Amino acid sequence: MxxxxxxxxxxxxxxxxxxxxxxxxxxxxxxxxxxxxxxxxxxxxxxxxxxxxxxxxxxxxxxxxxxxxxxxxxxxxxxxxxxxxxxxxxxxxxxxxxxxxxxxxxxxxxxxxxxxxxxxxxxxxxxxxxxxxxxxxxxxxxxxxxxxxxxxxxxxxxxxxxxxxxxxxxxxxxxxxxxxxxxxxxxxxxxxxxxxxxxxxxxxxVDTAPDPKLMAQIKETANGLKNVMAPHDMRARSMAGKIYLDMHIHVPSHATVSEGHYLGDLVAYTIKQAHPQVTDVMVHIDTDDSIQTDSFREETGKPPQLKLPARQQILADLGYLLREHKTYLDIDNTRLHYLNKQLDMEIIALADKLTSEQQAAVSEQILFILGHTSYIQHASIHWIYSSKNA
Missing domain, CATH: 1.20.1510.10 (Cation efflux protein transmembrane domain)
Incomplete structure (x- = not known):
């Protein structure tokens, strides 16, 4: 039931x-x-x-x-x-x-x-x-x-x-x-x-906000969790005594998407357990480096990361810049990190295609090419073995 x-x-x-x-x-x-x-x-x-x-x-x-x-x-x-x-x-x-x-x-x-x-x-x-x-x-x-x-x-x-x-x-x-x-x-x-x-x-x-003391207690509950920092931009509405809550949280910048999702679920679950009147919690994930850009967001309404290109454009650029190396690069699975108003990336390469000496030489060539790309702050190459050859 x-x-x-x-x-x-x-x-x-x-x-x-x-x-x-x-x-x-x-x-x-x-x-x-x-x-x-x-x-x-x-x-x-x-x-x-x-x-x-x-x-x-x-x-x-x-x-x-x-x-x-x-x-x-x-x-x-x-x-x-x-x-x-x-x-x-x-x-x-x-x-x-x-x-x-x-x-x-x-x-x-x-x-x-x-x-x-x-x-x-x-x-x-x-x-x-x-x-x-x-x-x-x-x-x-x-x-x-x-x-x-x-x-x-x-x-x-x-x-x-x-x-x-x-x-x-x-x-x-x-x-x-x-x-x-x-x-x-x-x-x-x-x-x-x-x-x-x-x-x-x-x-x-008319969606008047709940008691400020309750909102402060909810914020304190979220802030007490490890790896969750500075809960902010909290909004709530009441429906027949039940509260529907929206909030932003900061998580470590090195957290993966799945870890960020896990931390969001953890925050929502913890809040609902500690405050039974809260029925629904929608959590938006921010990275810890974005704490310093909150004032910029409030003034312009546009997060600075949006000045950087989106994934589709970046993969197209990588496909062109690294076209000579495409036989052993898994460009589609490149990991992108929008941090500190800059872009870091991790490129995946197949180690079973080249010898260790060749891998070192290719890494140096790729990093040299990417070092001259304006929007890339840092790049790294991760050589992995495909599952059938592992």
């Missing part, structure tokens, strides 16, 4: 559990609020049912957001989760406005203290606090900001129920205005949470 599918199953299970309790508690509080004529209790019941609406959003979104990448969504579908969280924030904002207006415009002097109303509130506080911890733990486990936001929605229901409890106690003590005050407090609490959800997830939709 894929990781995304496992995360989807966890999100679905947690959301269904929360939805069932939201429905039961919401109905219980609305009924109790109606018979006790408590606006605060009715408002809290509506709040619980609004949790049920958001649970439905979360349920269907989690089923789609955890699908893997496809042709139209190469980065996956996690943005659906972020967008849904923004919509949840607007829904909660409307709920908050409605509760606040209802508290102000309705007469709360007829509110009565009832034991069944008290029981409904106490049950809500206990259950919603338990759901908060259950949902938040699952959200952190799968790095789902939507699930964590839904958990805080449950916590807000528990806190608002505490406010309603205070209002009921106020009514019991002969303070009828306490019911209205508790309703307004519930509205403000929901509104504050809604604004936070909207703001945080809108920032994610």
């Amino acid at each position: 894929s990781k995304l599918l496992q995360e989807q199953k966890i999100a679905t299970k947690v959301t269904l559990v929360g939805a069932i309790w939201d429905a039961l508690l919401g109905i219980a509080k609305i009924v109790a609020g109606h018979f006790s004529q408590s606006q605060a209790l009715l408002a809290d019941g509506i709040h619980s049912l609004s949790d049920l609406v958001t649970d439905v959003f979360v349920y269907f979104t989690s089923a789609n957001a955890r699908r893997g990448p496809d042709e139209n969504h190469p980065y996956g579908h996690l943005r659906f989760e972020t967008l849904t969280t923004v919509l949840l924030g607007f829904v909660l904002m409307l709920v908050a406005i409605g509760i606040g207006l209802d508290a102000i415009t309705n007469d709360s002097h007829n509110a009565q203290f009832t034991w069944y109303g008290l029981a409904a509130i106490l049950l809500t506080i206990v259950v919603k606090e338990a759901i908060f911890h259950y949902t938040k733990h699952a959200g952190e486990q799968i790095q789902s900001k939507m699930l964590v936001a839904n958990a805080w929605h449950s916590r807000s229901d528990a806190l608002s129920s505490v406010a309603v409890l205070i209002g009921l106690v106020g009514i019991y003590l002969g303070l009828p205005w306490a019911d209205m005050a508790a309703s307004i407090f519930v509205a403000l609490l929901i509104g504050k949470m809604a604004i936070g959800m909207i703001w945080e997830n809108l920032a994610e939709l």
Whole structure:
């Protein structure tokens, strides 16, 4: 089973559990609020049912957001989760406005203290606090900001129920205005949470960079590896709490292509192990000599190595310059090193074609020819035996 599918199953299970309790508690509080004529209790019941609406959003979104990448969504579908969280924030904002207006415009002097109303509130506080911890733990486990936001929605229901409890106690003590005050407090609490959800997830939709402290920790993780130097040009975007990272690293100039690829994979693996919220890492390999050219790149936008010819042109030049030696040279497998704004090369020659004395003479001739080529800083000849004659 894929990781995304496992995360989807966890999100679905947690959301269904929360939805069932939201429905039961919401109905219980609305009924109790109606018979006790408590606006605060009715408002809290509506709040619980609004949790049920958001649970439905979360349920269907989690089923789609955890699908893997496809042709139209190469980065996956996690943005659906972020967008849904923004919509949840607007829904909660409307709920908050409605509760606040209802508290102000309705007469709360007829509110009565009832034991069944008290029981409904106490049950809500206990259950919603338990759901908060259950949902938040699952959200952190799968790095789902939507699930964590839904958990805080449950916590807000528990806190608002505490406010309603205070209002009921106020009514019991002969303070009828306490019911209205508790309703307004519930509205403000929901509104504050809604604004936070909207703001945080809108920032994610426009690719706002993650926490600078986290980026510094990631850089430190990469910098702690041997043969990896000066991680730089780091960019990251967030998708539903998961981070997609691009970065450059410097590796020793003598490293081969395969070693550079190995070090890139090592950096990506180490970062994802140390920082589970990082889902994908794209690593660009620079050599250590390019550290001194970074300022040049920033000023001109063009790395100095690009002033040198590409491999195709170099092989064509070598084929012409060394045409008299082509019978024992493997020019196509010439190794090129773009270092220190200059070009070093290693030319492969077949040792079984010539005697050792001839090899020395030919090497001297080839190096003399290449020494007069403007873009070549250093050249060397490697004589090897072909496999069938080894």
